[in-house]
Amino acid sequence: MSTFTDTDITNSEVVDVYQFIYISRITSTGLSGASTLNDIAETSIKNNTINNITGILCYGNGYFFQYVEGTEQALTNLKNQLLMDDRHKDLQMLEFSEIKTRRFENWSLRSIVLEQWLFKDPNLKALLPLKPYSWNAEDSKVFLDSLQHYYDSQVKVEEVDMQPIKYNALGITLSKVVGQHQAFFLIQTVLGTLIVLALLWFMLADKF
Numbered sequence: 001m002s003t004f005t006d007t008d009i010t011n012s013e014v015v016d017v018y019q020f021i022y023i024s025r026i027t028s029t030g031l032s033g034a035s036t037l038n039d040i041a042e043t044s045i046k047n048n049t050i051n052n053i054t055g056i057l058c059y060g061n062g063y064f065f066q067y068v069e070g071t072e073q074a075l076t077n078l079k080n081q082l083l084m085d086d087r088h089k090d091l092q093m094l095e096f097s098e099i100k101t102r103r104f105e106n107w108s109l110r111s112i113v114l115e116q117w118l119f120k121d122p123n124l125k126a127l128l129p130l131k132p133y134s135w136n137a138e139d140s141k142v143f144l145d146s147l148q149h150y151y152d153s154q155v156k157v158e159e160v161d162m163q164p165i166k167y168n169a170l171g172i173t174l175s176k177v178v179g180q181h182q183a184f185f186l187i188q189t190v191l192g193t194l195i196v197l198a199l200l201w202f203m204l205a206d207k208f
Ligand SMILES: Cc1cc2nc3c(=O)[nH]c(=O)nc-3n(C[C@H](O)[C@H](O)[C@H](O)COP(=O)(O)O)c2cc1C
Pocket: 024, 040, 043, 044, 045, 047, 048, 057, 064, 066, 068, 078, 081, 082, 085, 087, 088, 109
């Protein structure tokens, strides 16, 4: 049964909206993929736009936390896809219920790698590094509210649906240690240094 009031129905949203929240663990398949997070983000943005799903996918410390909102049918279909996806495992549903309004209506799926340094919100920082299987219901709610707070601050300054920085499985591992942007620059620096060393070696090899 719809919980929309008359005011809600005059809004562009005329169908019931549901939320689906779950946590899961990345698998070795997910970690070994060339660009797992990026692949998921690209597919999700494409599909979710078509299916009018919005939400956020968080990755950190080997865990996923995803919050999505859309019609009951669209979310049920997505849940079935997720259960068959071998890039993650141990999917634990935290919530599947009707809601009145969307939290992330401009994001067909924002993917973020959770790093303490990224966030000013002390509530969010307190729940990092991500260990969602040990959370209670209140922790999940605080976490989600903090993400929405982050969303509200980001939509003011950013374009919607920005792609995450591309980085591979090594980048995922490094990003756990040093953060998303630092990981990207670290990889660039290491590769650059290797190229310079190789050039030097070729130049000097025939002199000795
Ligand atoms: C952690 C995680 C989150 C995902 N989130 C979404 C999503 O929000 N939307 C989506 O369409 N696919 C998502 N996927 C991918 C689906 O499991 C599945 O691969 C995809 O829907 C298949 O789409 P395709 O038939 O267009 O290739 C996610 C996968 C993982 C591992």
